[in-house]
Amino acid sequence: MTEFMHRLKFGAIFPILCLALLAGCVNSSAGEFVSKNKVVLAEQYPNVHFDQEVMIARISQILIVGQLTNKERADLHFERGVLYDSLGLWGLARYDFTQALALQPRMAAVYNYLGLYLLLEEEFDGALEAFNVVLELDPNYEYTYLNRGLDFHYTGRYNLANQDFLRFYLADTKDPYRVLWLYFNDLKFKPAEAKQNLVQRAKTLSTEYWGTFIVQYYLGKISVQDLLDKAKKFVDPHSPQYAEILTETYFYLAKQKLNQGDLDEAKTMFKLAVANQVYNFVEYRFALFELDKLKDTTSSEQTEQVVVQK
Template sequence: MQSIAIFLIFLFSCSQSPNYYYKRGNSFFINGDYYKALDMYSKAILIKPDFSQALVSRALTYEKIGDKEKAKDDYIKAISADPKYLPAYNNIASILIESGLYSDALYYINRALEIDPKYYYAFYNRGLLNYYAKNYKQSIDDLTSAINLNPKDIAYYYRAMAYYKNREFTNAISDLEKIKDLSSDIVYYQLAKIKLENLDPSAINDINKAIGIKQEPSYYFLKSRIYVKLNNFNMAEESINQAIKLSGASKSSYLYYAGDIYLHSGNQEMARKYYDMAIKVNPGSKDLYYNCLKKMKKTRRNGRK
């Protein structure tokens, strides 16, 4: 009796088209019900094993639940089923890039470009790969190709970062200026950081905009560094103390920097306080700590309080 029931269930499953299960899988995926989506995609693939769209969708679902190995297997199956289905190449390359397997990722990206020399996502992914691999010139070239095909904000962002790493500050700033209408705190933060290195005083405006969107300790730390460059040590003290407060006084780099600011301002007592806090937070920074104490002694010998 049990075998008859199983047989009837199988017959009912097969009576539906693979597209029916594929579309149901998409509905479950959109609603975040990933295990039901997997079930639907698997039923579609059971009926039609070379259903490349369903294979890629199931792979994406595996990614959502953290099973990248099964995702890679499905992407490879999708490529075997339809060697011209570009999303499979793009998605497996993305997984491989995230895993640091750049040579393997490059293989799939280049295969995608052989199929379609104007495939935006292949140029974008290769630009990203080269950025992570610290091949900044190649990254700029690939991301420029991606932008020429489709000027998306994310490509501008990573090209700006590649320009920055390549010390092309003017170009980096230009790209970030193009996308700052996104009102992204990260974009404003990166703009401020690059402008600081380019000795552009308008960096303070950008970091204030970043802080206006999101309160992050790293943003206040950068703000403090900008004020030091502007020789405004009172505001630098205020900003570094806010960074320390937001971080829970857990970052020795902030504490050492606060000590340096107070030392420059002639407040040895406060400088020593922050240096002592820093060494407690990071006992492995003894060399830096003793160098800071030497700076304090040298400052006293030079007649400063």
């Protein structure tokens, strides 16, 4: 546990987006979500996070002047950390989570968040240690199986990732996002079975989830244009929820492009997922993660080209 705490470090990288250039980077295969003169993004509202900001101010005041037990103080640090996380203020969130952990060392949810931050920084061993602590404290902490599966997946341990993703999926077989992560892992673990597994798992999905339509797109049952049309009907295009489904859509379109080897288009789609600013969605977090990996890939390729030229 001491080694885990030593690994914690602050800071997050937020790429600068130039949306005027993005539209020209993706060809017509992206349909109407991205075309030469148009990029579909959700509207951003200055006051959309007003309630979270008010809660942060109130919690901060209580932490300063309140007569609190260690447990009460730890709970407040945790709640403020969650609020900071939802606003994309991950450094401040990590500070609060570590404060909570110092006061209450057995808070499983705190280890889950801190493990996720370590994973996003490619501190895979530290992240794995954190997720294992979560499951020692609470074996039924569902989303840690997703997070630990992601750790295994991104380090090439696809058999272990399959076990965690499968357990996460079986906890709710109606959830399309659990199916999609199993599919991505199947493409690496057992590619010959990946498509058929997706077909079978799609049968139990609920259309209450936007991701079910993304699965239908992956199966070739609907087009990208159909996705756009359904998105406008699924939620009000002027609501915050529209940003959420666009974040999900761009991320999974990017994953498809990445799996097909279309790195430039994948980068553009990942950037568009980030542009909708849904900071606490796994798709937002891992769009940043994938962009960082793609940046490393591009740098390596450029270095190799220079060496060859010499």
